[in-house]
Amino acid sequence: MTDSAAPAIPPKQEAAGIDLSGFKLISQGAEARVWEGTYLDVPAVIKQRFSKKYRHASLDTKLTQSRLKQEVRSILRARKLGVPTPVLYYVEHDAASIYMEKVQGVSVKEALQGKQLDQQGLHTLLRAIGRQVALLHDGGLIHGDLTTSNMLLRAPDSELVLIDFGLSYNNTLAEDKAVDLYVLERAFTSAHSALGKLFDDVLASYRQHSRMWCPTLNKFAEVRMRGRKRTMVG
Template structure:
């Protein structure tokens, strides 16, 4: 028995079980505005790309949902359903003090450095897609629906920019927390200086777009 837990622009997500394990089923549905043949090809590509990124992260020891099964015929991915809560809920919790928030930021910086070290760009980094496990408190990165493999420094900078905008829009007065993420990222990512330089360019373009409207 599957229960719908989320529906986005790209996919439906169900909670279910997979051979006795709590699981999430992610089903990409057809886009009626696209030609059927093109839609089938693009959807298949996205499913394969997401599964490959998850598998690559798992092999590198990065905490992501365990991949259980991929059905490219029905465009469905079965993966681990993580028990815990999002970083968004953690940081919005009035019981989360500054010390705890800094600890979470440290985990985020380490995880993102590891992610970019294997040239995986998440594509949708928000505090809703960062998950704290109940079992051991580790930080898991979820929802790789827009992820891809890239060596490009700018792609990694955009990843950080998206997360920065998410922090500033969702978590007021969180600049110190995001600065901690960057500090830890710098300590663990060999390309960090180049990424930060490009991040400044991305920020500037973002400000220009905001001014133009």
């Protein structure tokens, strides 16, 4: 496993004789780097977790491995629930790396900030978001990091694809679903302040598609209230 201070070199599949030297770094996050290139003749990304210097070494390895496993499981689980996720190509356990389909297209964040979407396209997108989150939640999966950067629109038909399941976990509690929705609402109001009201469309679709919408949306109202109080005090 690499650490955050090590030079950014993509993982290698030397044993299989596969050359990954053409991979380019496209994202450097707090816990992972994402590389883009061609794997077995198809456009692919490699998401590689790195260790954190300040964490105890063996604890760190355990944590990195468990996040990796959780991410892989959740990607597959989400797909089983009917939520599009990148196709997985390979998991390189020792290098804490996931090889997956490169989703060709823009993020929802880019789409919302750009000018390409007309009213109808926007409405369709917001409804798709509400529906997919409802499918995850009804299947007992909490995404854990619902932001508009973690949602991609796959070209050419703009299918909504969810990514970044590193913080996902299994849970059926209304409270956890509500917090998941609240994180998403905050992402909407912060990155897309002019579009804050659009979240109503997401919620309306969630309500329509989730069997358990009632306790979840009640909790959501509470969580929102707590959030507002915190903002007023702090």
